Amino acid sequence: MSTTVSDDMFTPDVIADPYSYYSRLREEDPVHWNDTYELWVITRHDDLVWLTRHHELFSSAVFKNDPRPPYPAIEESDLGLYEYVRNYQGDQFIQHDRPDHLEMRKVVHGYFTPKSLEEWRPFVQKAVKELLDAAEEKGRMDVMRDLATPLPVLVIAQMMGVPEPDRPYIRELAEKLLYIGRGEYDRMPILTDGMKGMIDYVSPLVDERIVNPGDDFISVLASGEKAGVFTRHQVLVNTSLLLLAGHETTINLLCNGTLAFISHPDQWAKLKKDPAGATKLATEECLRYDSPVKSIQRIASEDVEMRGKVLKKNDRVRWFISSANRDPAMFKDPDTFDITRWPNQHVAFGSGIHHCLGATLARVEGQEVFKALAERFPGFRIDNEDLEYQPSITFRSLKSLPIHWN
Amino acid sequence: MARKLRIRVDHNVCVGNAMCETFAPHVFRLNDNRQSEAVDPDGDTVEKIIEAAENCPVSAILVEDVETGEQLFP
Numbered sequence: 164m165s166t167t168v169s170d171d172m173f174t175p176d177v178i179a180d181p182y183s184y185y186s187r188l189r190e191e192d193p194v195h196w197n198d199t200y201e202l203w204v205i206t207r208h209d210d211l212v213w214l215t216r217h218h219e220l221f222s223s224a225v226f227k228n229d230p231r232p233p234y235p236a237i238e239e240s241d242l243g244l245y246e247y248v249r250n251y252q253g254d255q256f257i258q259h260d261r262p263d264h265l266e267m268r269k270v271v272h273g274y275f276t277p278k279s280l281e282e283w284r285p286f287v288q289k290a291v292k293e294l295l296d297a298a299e300e301k302g303r304m305d306v307m308r309d310l311a312t313p314l315p316v317l318v319i320a321q322m323m324g325v326p327e328p329d330r331p332y333i334r335e336l337a338e339k340l341l342y343i344g345r346g347e348y349d350r351m352p353i354l355t356d357g358m359k360g361m362i363d364y365v366s367p368l369v370d371e372r373i374v375n376p377g378d379d380f381i382s383v384l385a386s387g388e389k390a391g392v393f394t395r396h397q398v399l400v401n402t403s404l405l406l407l408a409g410h411e412t413t414i415n416l417l418c419n420g421t422l423a424f425i426s427h428p429d430q431w432a433k434l435k436k437d438p439a440g441a442t443k444l445a446t447e448e449c450l451r452y453d454s455p456v457k458s459i460q461r462i463a464s465e466d467v468e469m470r471g472k473v474l475k476k477n478d479r480v481r482w483f484i485s486s487a488n489r490d491p492a493m494f495k496d497p498d499t500f501d502i503t504r505w506p507n508q509h510v511a512f513g514s515g516i517h518h519c520l521g522a523t524l525a526r527v528e529g530q531e532v533f534k535a536l537a538e539r540f541p542g543f544r545i546d547n548e549d550l551e552y553q554p555s556i557t558f559r560s561l562k563s564l565p566i567h568w569n
Numbered sequence: 570m571a572r573k574l575r576i577r578v579d580h581n582v583c584v585g586n587a588m589c590e591t592f593a594p595h596v597f598r599l600n601d602n603r604q605s606e607a608v609d610p611d612g613d614t615v616e617k618i619i620e621a622a623e624n625c626p627v628s629a630i631l632v633e634d635v636e637t638g639e640q641l642f643p
Binding site: 276 | 581582584585586587588591602603623624625626627628643
């Protein structure tokens with residue numbers, strides 16, 4: 164089967180509404196060769212689950228194993244900078260396959276289990292309360308600037324023992340690192356600037372925790388160096404990865420979820436009836452309905468057949484969470500936002516051995532924010548209906564979400 | 570005498586992260602869908618089984634004492 168769907172995934176209409184674009188692909192050509200970007204586009208839920216759970220067929224070492232220049236194209240004079248990006252990204256633990264990946268994940272996994280993270284819930288509740296107190300006084304807020312950004316930064320910085328005055332700088336660096344999923348042809352200098360800034364910032368913190376380990380997360384990573392699992396560069400890069408991943412995706416969950424409630428007053432009313440009771444499933448539905456991460460990539464480790472097509476060894480394979488989570492073969496009325504949906508086998512956090520390390524942290528933050536919003540506010544209106552998204556195929560990120568209430 | 574355990578894995582929730590297999594390799598095994606199954610509740614020590622359940626990132630594993638009915642995890 165083939166499709167007439169255009170291969171440009173970065174056009175303004177696809178960025179604004181990825182769901183129409185990917186649902187057409189899902190129906191017409193679920194295992195689609197995108198000739199423009201030279202990659203396979205996987206859009207069905209069952210295919211995505213199968214692919215992510217067969218990690219031996221699809222390598223996560225994307226940066227190490229893909230010698231091709233990045234897509235969309237960059238300036239030729241920036242190819243040297245891209246080598247820096249490859250080395251940096253390639254040392255992240257998520258960019259490894261078994262057996263190395265298992266040893267690396269074991270170092271950090273225990274910190275992020277549901278049981279460990281439950282201990283952070285009171286800290287999250289207190290932080291949410293303080294942010295909402297400040298917003299309430301003003302009578303309006305930009306959900307992005309005043310709530311969704313500061314909350315996860317506060318939490319991850321606390322976990323890592325990053326001094327409070329440094330947090331805006333971390334956010335500034337994170338903004339630059341996000342260019343990894345963007346399409347601007349001149350993005351490499353900004354991206355590498357962010358990466359070098361992170362390494363420079365994190366280095367003295369790691370030096371210190373190697374000598375004086377505490378119960379913070381950088382000390383956990385440093386213990387991996389002592390155990391011979393991580394090199395120093397890997398500790399630095401993974402510290403920076405978790406500073407970024409620990410908040411960027413959660414920001415999107417909080418903004419996209421809040422927007423979903425604003426657009427669906429009936430579901431907001433349901434949440435308001437029983438905020439504490441409803442927030443858990445509601446958060447899962449927010450994760451499904453407008454997922455923080457849109458797509459992730461692998462490299463085929465060998466020739467693999469999917470739906471009658473042969474994905475050749477070393478082919479790029481990109482799987483679309485935002486399509487799988489709207490697959491009617493998996494979800495009844497997939498385009499309906501239903502906060503009581505259960506079971507809800509969404510793949511917002513991926514699946515298999517690479518299932519998002521921070522999933523529970525994101526869930527705790529989402530649950531506490533949606534609960535607190537419903538407990539404290541009658542309802543919201545958007546200041547300006549023209550909402551814009553970052554031009555990324557990796558992240559579903561609003562640029563801002565200014566709202567007010569009565 | 571060793572405790573008899575009942576172990577259940579909720580397949581509506583299990584994502585095949587396979588950490589249970591790492592912590593209690595004689596108890597948990599991934600099936601054809603790459604979801605976890607408790608194939609031998611006596612395969613590892615109770616401590617290892619609880620550790621496996623605690624390390625499940627989606628809390629899909631339930632552990633009970635067969636005789637007393639006591640829920641050991643979660």
